[in-house]
Structure formats: C-alpha cells, structure tokens
Amino acid sequence: MESPDSSIPHVTQPPVATAAPAGAGTVRTTVTAPHGTGDGTDFTLVLAAPTIGSVVPNQGSVDGGNTVTLTGTGFTGATSVRFGTVAAAFIAVSATQVTAIAPAAPAGTVNVTITTPGGTSAGVPYTYVAGPVLSGVAPAQGPLAGGNSVTLSGTGFTGATSVHFGVNAASPFTVVSPTQLTASVPTGGPGPVAVTVTTPGGTSTQPVSYYYLGAPVLNAISAAFGQVAGGNSVTLTGTNLLQATAVRFGATAATTYTIVSATEIRAVVPPGAAGTVPVTVTTPGGTSNSVAYSYLGVPVLTGLAPDQGPSAGGTTVTLTGTGLTYTTAVLFAAVPAGFTVVSDTQLTTTAPPGAAGAVTVRVVTPGGTSIGLPYTRLDPPGI
Template sequence: MPISPNQGSTGGGTPVTITGTNLSDTSAVTFGSKPATSVTNVSPTEVTAVSPSGTGTVGVTVTTPGGTSNPLSFFYVGAPFKSSLGTTSGPLAGGNTITINGTGLSTATSVSFGGVTATPTVNSDSSLSVAVPAGAAAGPVAVSVTTAGGTNNGLSYTYVDIPDIGTISPTSGPASGGTAVTITGTNLDSTDSVTFGGTAAPFSVINATTLSAVTPPGTAGPVDVVVTNPAGSDTEVGAFTYVAGPGI
C-alpha cells in the first residue's frame, strides 16, 4: 500500500494519496498518533488525506470497518533556510545560472524570482543551482525556495539592464592619462568596469545616469570607451582621443 508523496512539511497541510485494496468506508487516516486533517475515500483502492503537523518519521495507517492497515513511512521535512545567493544580480533577459546556499534544500522543487518560477538542480542539502528566468523590469525582486518542507523567503536578486552611453565629456586628453571624464547615459548604477582603449580606468558611480572616470595612460589617437555591468556592455567607438604631448 504505497503513499505519495511520502514526505511533507512539519507544519502539516501536505495532500497525500494512499493506494491499496479494501479501502472502502475508510473511517480514519493517522500520521503517527495524529489523525489526518482531511480524509476522502476516493474508491475501494484509493484514499486521499491531508497530513497534520509533525516531526521526524511517522507511520501512516488507514482504518476501515475491517481493521487498521500496517503503517507506511511518512517523513516530515522542515522548511528550507537560505543563507545566501552565489550571485545577487544579473541581466534582465535572465538565462544565467546562480547558486543558492542554505539548509534543507534537498527536496527543492521550485525557485521564484519575483513570482516567476524556475526549476532548480539540487546539488546537495546545502546547495542548489537554478537558471534565472527573464525579469519584467530592472530592479530587485524577492527570491523564494519551495521544498517538501514549505517555502522560505528573505533573499533578493537584482535584475540589471544593459548600460547605454549617452555623452562623454571631455572627449580628449593627454596620452599620459589622468583626465577626469564624466560619462552620462542610462543603467549606469550597476557598472562594474570602464575601459579606455581596452585599459581599465578607475571610476565612481554617481547615480543611474552618471559616471565619473579617470583616463589611464594611452597611445595618441582615438580609442573606444566601454562601460560594462552584469547585463552586458556598451561601446562608444573612438569616443575619446588621446593627445600626444609636445616634443622638443
């Protein structure tokens, strides 16, 4: 006489189906010493019930006018605890795989990003991997994990849109570097690198539309300026020109 599923939340409320024979006129289903919160006799071979609260492993029995069945094992599982996201931001288009760390994750069936669900790959009881679904808009969303033990919330993931460079000022400076440059545009608040001619420049994020950078040394002539964030990069071709110093 199998039971499906054979595990559920310690808080109870898990619907289970018990199949077997001679189940007509079932009067009770018991989980350990506790009666099920709801019992439905579907047919002579099937009974459905809702588990009460409990802990550990308990025996589930069915009682009919003919007696009480042998017990079936049912495992109570605690709600998951999530301690961290391996990556806390990514592209609005989704598709990147992140790791979620915590405990009680071995029975995870879904991960929700702002209400959009994805199916995870369980690595262990303390780790799972999931491909992030596409987001509706740039910004933070709540992340929740659902397991046989329930759903746990409390983590946040930020969707990031690709940066877009608008203007660069000034557009030229000495090849020795050191020119303070202001870059304006959109989606700049999650910038993680700025390069001039492929060389990384020190920068500061002012706000979502403004960056401040200092040019590194370069070779005389125009170079590309590239702004990158977790969603991707935007390139302004030949947007800054290095000017050679005078020679005597």
C-alpha cells in the same frame, strides 16, 4: 395421525451453495426447506486486514494540509487513517483507494496506517519535511535578460522542486547541498523581486530580494582625446551608471574611476596606442554602448613655408606634418600665434612680431608638443 405413505418416494434436495454476506462477527445460519426451518448454527465471518501498497506523495510539509492518496486492498468500511498516532481526515474512494489530508507533525518519518473492520494495516513510511529557509542570494543583482548564474544559501533545500524570481521560474537550477543551490536567473523587469525556493516541505517566506538592473547607457565623454601615455581625467555621462564594475578604453580597463551618480562617472584614462577606441561602462546590468576616445601621438612638424619674415610679424606661414587635427597652440619661441587647422597634416599660422633672429616654431596638441622647426625674423631693409 396417519403415518406417511411409504409408497411415496422421499426426495432429497441437493445442497445449495451460498456466498457469505459482507460484514464481520458471529451470525447464526439457518436452512429453510419445504418441511420447515432448522435451528441453525453459529458462523463467524472473518475479514482480511487491509494492506497499503503505496502512499503518494510520501512526504510533505510539517504544516500538513496536503492531500495524500493511499492505494492498496481491503479499504471497504475504513474507520480511520493515521499518520503516526495522529488521525487524519479521509475519504474512502473505493476498496483500493483512500485520499487523506495529512495532519501537522514535527519533522521526521511516521507510519501511515488504515483501519477497517478487518483490522489495521502495516505502516507505510511518510516523511514530514521542514520548509526551506532562504538566507541569501549572490550576486543579488543582474541584467534584465537574465541567464546569469546565482548561488542561493539557506537550509532545507533537499528535494527542491522550484526556484522563483518573482513570478518567473528559474531554469535550470541545481541543488548542491541542503544549504546551497545554484540557479540560472530568468528574464525579468527592472527593480527588485522576491526570490523563493519550494520543496516538499513548503515555500520559503523570508524576504530575500534580487534586483534586475537595466544596462548602462553612455551619452557623452567630456574630452574625446588625449595623449597615448594616458593619465588625464574624463567625465562620462549617461544613465544606469551606479554599481559600475569596470570602465574600459578599448580592451584596457581604467584603473581609477569614481561613480559620482547614476548619470556620471569620472575616470582616469589608461595608457593606449595612437588611434580611436570605444569607451564602455560595465555594471551588473550589462555593458553599455560605446563613445569614442582618441589616443593622440605627439604631433610631428615636417615643414613650414615661408621659413622667414619681417620682425614686425604678420606673415602667413603654412605648417605641414602629422597629428595636427587637435592643435591647441602654435608657439614662436614662447609666444603663441593665431592659427587655423586645415587638416591633420596642415595648418596655417600668422607670425607674431619679435626681435630679429631665429626662433623655434612648435605645435601643441593634447598628444604633446612637437619638435620645433626654425623661423627667422628679419630686420627691415636699411637697418
């Protein structure tokens, strides 16, 4: 074989830079040139371990099942995601994002890690939270319009995200402590609804009820007037009267009342001043419309005419004064006489028969009995 012609110049090709392929482990690298392929050398490809920058959300229910998003670097080829020592189902979205389904675990904090061919990341904390337990609502009833404040008691309220009365969310609400929160009741319909509290640990499932009550309605009062000293009993009728918390005559509360049924209350009238006042009933559902009640002063007689007549009776006598509207009796001494109320300041009566002489005439109303005026019975002429 002839040796190469030394007159032909030898050309040396410059090296060509190439990028290492994806993967991990040891591979043999070779170079191919026009004269052939070299034997090659071993080359070890090392991938960087993955890093987790954030876990969102970073807490959830002990029951698991919620979706958690991991962001970071080096997630390509991920082989596992673990919450503590427990493997989670996951989907690799990209080299910087993975979504995982949190597995169930006891309450407490664990480290979330991701493993790739490059290694296992450092852990990022994830907290398992026990679900809230609701044990009571106080007060447990209120008006349809809502807006009243209630206190919820229980456990696991830290981080509460919502409070619901049936399907309606309470707003605002305040977490006072892990065992107590306060909430403004939303508008609702009449009847009971379930109250629930939701936290990152889940939603309470205990059957705690709140009752929406319609406002009371008053239709009538059995006696619409009485003396200023009070003490007389009246009956109020209407609807939604159960659980009444107050019966008021004007601004004065009746100290004694009895709830007979949802449609009836009996109350003892408190003292008051002469005049008409509104009577109302208050329940957790609100305050009723009013019915009128009149406090009556003791009637006053200022005159009667004529002030005398035959002992045989039959004389029409006009009485004047004040507070005569609700007159229930006109007495000549102790003898009742027929009468007609003309106005609050006047009535007419017919003198009953009786022995000759002076008698006292008085007027009786629910406000009391007037001071009397004298009326003289005369014997017939010739006696």
